Amino acid sequence: MSRWFRAVAGWVRASGRRGQLAVAAGLVLLVLVVGVVGVLVAGGGDSDILWGGGTSATPADEPAEESGGESEPGQRPDAPDPTGPVGAPPPYVQPFAQQPGAKPRGAGPSPTAGVEIAEGTxxxxxxxxxxxxxxxxxxxxxxxxxxxxxxxxxxxxxxxxxxxxxxxxxxxxxxxxxxxxx
Known part of the structure; x- marks a missing residue:
């Protein structure tokens, strides 16, 4: 291990600033990957990931974990469970798609004159x-x-x-x- 460490340290010293930046970027990437993996493992996998609207991303065919029939304090008993199964969010239709009769414009004329730039700019x-x-x-x-x-x-x-x-x-x-x- 120490031979490998000395080899990497020698390479960083020899490669100068660019090598140091590469090692720093690699370390930051490693920390991010370890952090994401840690969150997913500690959080119980992807069942806790939420869609943008705050609904669970758990597929509809997978049953959600039951809470034992007890409601959280301050939550109405008849309110839907926010961690329950839901389908995919509805698709977002871009506004320009609402105009099926619109025709694309043709190519405009190509500019022929140069650009005037004030002296001393x-x-x-x-x-x-x-x-x-x-x-x-x-x-x-x-x-x-x-x-x-x-x-x-x-x-x-x-x-x-x-x-x-x-x-x-x-x-x-x-x-x-x-x-x-x-």
């Missing part, structure tokens, strides 16, 4: 560089040299693709932001 000003370049829509407070701030973060000179220089990064109007001469 993603926090980027895409007027600079390619589509995958994200020049901040709003620079952090206190930044005075925006080109220097971009260079510090690995940005190369950027071609102005949006037709406008919102941040004023192309001071010499050559079409390249933060390039030579800016």
């Amino acid at each position: 993603d926090g980027c000003d895409h007027a600079y560089g390619d589509r995958d370049v994200c020049v901040p829509w709003k620079f952090p407070d206190g930044v005075t040299d925006r080109c220097g701030w971009l260079r510090e973060r690995g940005f190369e000179p950027l071609k102005i693709t949006g037709g406008r220089d919102r941040h004023g990064l192309d001071r010499n109007d050559d079409g390249t932001a933060c390039g030579a001469g800016d």
Whole structure:
């Protein structure tokens, strides 16, 4: 047993976080299964399971246990026994099934236009560089040299693709932001 335990502990240490999560998930599953089995065994099996309406799930052909003819305190003697045999609950008919004459709709037209998204929604000003370049829509407070701030973060000179220089990064109007001469 201890050899097996050491082997599992070594595997968990070697596999890192993912292995630890797998072991934890396995333990939680084991505890749940043991708990459900314990409840079913201690509770006398499935005869105590109730349907949604509070009636017993005991099949109608199985006789329910008799209580000896004595009623519970506060229960009327002529009241039906809530643990007695009952049939299956009535079927639930979906409301749309009440419309047999309804005909299904045909396919609608396929959308042809793209979706318009307002500028700056993603926090980027895409007027600079390619589509995958994200020049901040709003620079952090206190930044005075925006080109220097971009260079510090690995940005190369950027071609102005949006037709406008919102941040004023192309001071010499050559079409390249933060390039030579800016």
